[in-house]
Amino acid sequence: MTFYVEDFDSGPGGWMRVVDNYAPIAALPVRDGAVRCQGPWWVDYNHAPPGGGYLQLLMCLVTKGPSGESIREAAGENRFVKGNYPTDFTNARLTLRLRGELEAAGTRFSALIQGSIDGIVSGWVLTGQTFAVTPDWSEQTVTFVPDPSQWTSIGSRHDRTETYGEKPLLDILRNVNVNMHLIMFPVKPRPMGHIGGDPHLLRAGRDYPIWPSSIAQGYIEVDRIEIDFPGATT
Template structure:
């Protein structure tokens, strides 16, 4: 079973990363940078042992072939006991990082995929330099850094568990309906933002595309003292910005209605730095948004955010 986490062809190394180890296959497959998932249509080993409320969704070899990953719509706030009777799902998520990352992780690149966060004195730490996520370059919303990520649905692979630990959100069977949810993050750090902002990103796969919405109307302030920031994910379009897609990622990414995505955030939530000021270093032959910064051309990194952010508590109260 192949597990991958990129919208690139597996088995194809970037021109400037010839020394990078990649998974080789006889037939290249297209896989998506949404979350670790298996390429294939068979149930995973042990699927019969999964709780009855767990909805395993097989996926195809392309992003568009990947089916929606939501729980049955008839059970938005319930799960089934072994007797088949519905019971209420938990209304609150609480992570303190006292026992490790709890399912939270960082992102290395389209090629290398996910990577561990630093765990220091009971907090998860994300530190620059950060990879430039160019998957949503114009005509999409723009570029961003991915600091903290948490999958909201799905069975983690062995690799993901090694990187992120046990995902307490998924293990508790928490809702993926984030409409009017209240999210609180306790953070501290030092950031040189260069006009970027730390914001929440919610992503869900609907009708074959991953649609991400940034809560740009409620940016998070980070100081050198522990501070709580509380966000409310209301259905207010003025508070949100759709990520959409760059010109050659439209098989993976796109825009679905805000209500559709917030009602079923079935992929992940992230804290990201957005937008980024991407400045080519020297003359450039071609449209910078059709090329890939830091891959196809060098950039001035002093114009990007620098620093670190530590998180020692994350809470979500569902309405």
């Protein structure tokens, strides 16, 4: 069995924050060996219906390939890629030690994996197993089981199908060659005021304002991430 461990004692280790589609990625503050994900978090509209829905992205790790200079400046050395850890996440166990405070607005703290096949990035959220966020530290584990009933495909919004789509879960689990995110999902942004027409054809939070109460607010701190890969191949 292969173990990846990040305790943030030497910086973010490649973990970063995606700000939005139009801004560079940002650094996650690390204090006392814990990374802090502080809201407000961007509402990712790239997977709006007919895709799987909106997301709020808290922290992200590139899982394969060299990181660009802008990523290294914000996220530091990617110890996952440098360590040549597996991209086969089938039955991998993800353990977090975390605490925080949330106004969750119906969302859950979840893991998202993304892989690319034939030029299309396919993302799956482990909605059947999620993490509870409490003010006290706790250690919790989820397992990336090859069971589609435990997952939700996020697909693509109407105008991003050249980039995003759905590929079979088992194929993505066998090669998570893009990234892994920790996210809030499902997000139900509510338009502030009348916009007319289908809000999913527009970009929530960019083309029209949304009520803050309709999305997750708060902070989450993570001081250890462990991934156990049983019999995986790189």
